[in-house]
Amino acid sequence: MSKLVGNKVITIFDLHADVFKVLANPKRLEIVHLIRDRELPVSELEEMLDMRQANISQHLMVLRENNLVKTRRDGTKIYYSLTDSKILKASDLIREVLQTKFKGAKHITGLIDNDMKLEDYLKEYRDPVCGMMVSAKTAADSAKLSGKDFFFCARGCKEKFMKNPELFLKGQSIG
Numbered sequence: 001m002s003k004l005v006g007n008k009v010i011t012i013f014d015l016h017a018d019v020f021k022v023l024a025n026p027k028r029l030e031i032v033h034l035i036r037d038r039e040l041p042v043s044e045l046e047e048m049l050d051m052r053q054a055n056i057s058q059h060l061m062v063l064r065e066n067n068l069v070k071t072r073r074d075g076t077k078i079y080y081s082l083t084d085s086k087i088l089k090a091s092d093l094i095r096e097v098l099q100t101k102f103k104g105a106k107h108i109t110g111l112i113d114n115d116m117k118l119e120d121y122l123k124e125y126r127d128p129v130c131g132m133m134v135s136a137k138t139a140a141d142s143a144k145l146s147g148k149d150f151f152f153c154a155r156g157c158k159e160k161f162m163k164n165p166e167l168f169l170k171g172q173s174i175g
Helices: 012-023 026-034 042-049 053-065 086-101 118-122 155-163
Strands: 002-005 008-011 069-074 077-082 124-126 133-135 141-145 148-152
Touching: 008 012, 012 026, 026 042, 026 053, 026 086, 042 053, 042 077, 042 155, 053 069, 053 077, 124 148, 133 148, 141 155, 148 155
Parallel strands: none
Antiparallel strands: 002 008, 069 077, 124 133, 141 148
């Protein structure tokens, strides 16, 4: 079925391609994954992504213009959340395909360890930097330190952790 918009016929494939174009940016995909389970203000996204507020706002504007995210104002803060959680189902399926296709590749960050058990893959872990709960399945990246796995919601959190892990592991045993 097609739809006439002005003088142009629009098909479901046109609309599908438009969504893929919007999501064809690693930072926007990372934002979508960060707000998968909760709404977040730009300030927290800035911290997690280690990006400037202006860049994040541009990405959020594209996502919002294409009805993938919505906003809620609370005082001076604007919170962002997904308009439909089905967006995540599609993204998670693609991630699973990529996990399988590139299993064991050492040059790709964010891939899951070959020896990981299914229950560990689905279990939730606390990002040691921002405290967000992520599973190995949904994490942006991971790191192994003294034989222990750590999972991160975004690349910015992993970068901060790797620069100074002791700062985030105060009182925890890692050995």
